[in-house]
Amino acid sequence: MKRVVVTGMGIWSCIGQDLQTVTENLKQGRSGIGVRPERKELGYHSLLSGIVPRPDLKPLLDRRLRNMLSEEAEYAYMATREALNIAQLDENYCLQNAVGVVFGNDTSNQSVLASYLGAVGAQNTFMLGSGMAFQALTSNVAMTMANVFHLRGANFTTASACASSAQAIALATMLIQMGQQSIVLAGGAQETNDKSMIAFDGVNTLSKRNDDPLHASRPFCKERDGLVPSGGASALVLEEYEHAVARGANILAEVVGYGFSQNSTPLGQPSAEAEYEVMQRALKNANLLPSNIDYVNAHATSTIAGDIEEAKALTRLFGKSQIINHKSPMISSTKSMTGHENWMAGASEAVYSILMMQNNFVAPNINLENVIDEAKDLNIVRDSIYTPINTVLSNSFGFGGTNCTLILKRI
């Protein structure tokens, strides 16, 4: 089986819009969460959100290309630009080689709603202009990244709620392992506008700690009251190992395993059983044991039910005897700082994990005051730990019960 490595990455998130800033904020445990007061009038109970700036693309892209980009594709453009730059893949390379793209994205709510309201308001669909037909598709990110950056190989969109972009990385890895592609851009994107997560507020999954945004996302903490929606985009250049070596690329990490599972619980209810299975499958795929894992980037979103089930699954996987002997991996949920980046989370948490491996630290699970009983035996990191980590397991569990685990290794 061909080996797959990461040779570039980029991110546009609420804790930074470049890798250096994101690294520093992860080390310092800084939250990117703020308040969107205008949501109160829309009927939201939660006013919290990751605060993600919209990039100014006018100096970077011509009107026709900008016109095709949804909000989440704008973020993806910035992340992809950084990733391709680090991978040293310029326009000429992309034009002459078939680079693939797999992006995770599960909604384009703002574009869909703007199309409908725009047409109805004008009583004429011709008044929508040309961009909406593209922007309203969930495949908008993958298609526009391919169009803008000349990525002429395989092109897929993965949509599985919060597992979307972990699946994108897994699928991109498979394409390379199978010999279909030498290089694939894999990533995730998430809109942050007031249409994006309104239905999740409606099912009472969002935190209502509106007066204390910096402490609202508190995975594994007894006083948690829901997730904080967030977004942006992240992108990774995945490449076949020998190909990367031959062209002298800088190798950042290796994707050594992935696993998939699906809950058999009712929709919306997490399952410790399926979460245990997905981690087991990823370890088997990577030919590793639980004791080989140095750090777990937990899915833990700060929801009441979700964190309990993941804590049960982690405790079962790593075993009480290992935990008592202090062989349990360090665990943190970076969502404590970023909020839940949803469709982007699998890819962004891969980027966060690689940054930790590169810079020899484990980012903290901030806001953890009173740990839930189910997680009391886990080695959850409350303050940054400065130590080398070589192997990371990263969980992404989708709202519809679709689970994906990735395993990344320092190389």
Next chain:
Amino acid sequence: MTRQEIIEKTNAFLVDEYEKDPALLTPDARFREDLDLNSLDYMDLMVTIKRVFDIMPAPAEMNLVVTLGDFYDFIERKLSEPKANE
């Protein structure tokens, strides 16, 4: 609206919104070949025409516009036609 006003308003949005080089905006400039406006841009132009001139052209009418001079003529003619509700 005078023809000169039509020219000024048209050239202004072609520069500001469509990012065209002012030096290219001559009456004989062809929309597709010289100004690089494609069929999707024509759909955007319809939105702009409605906003700037309060005219709702049909796509078929727009397809008859070949040069920038044709466009000025087209707008001038449409503005001189009585509106449906007048």
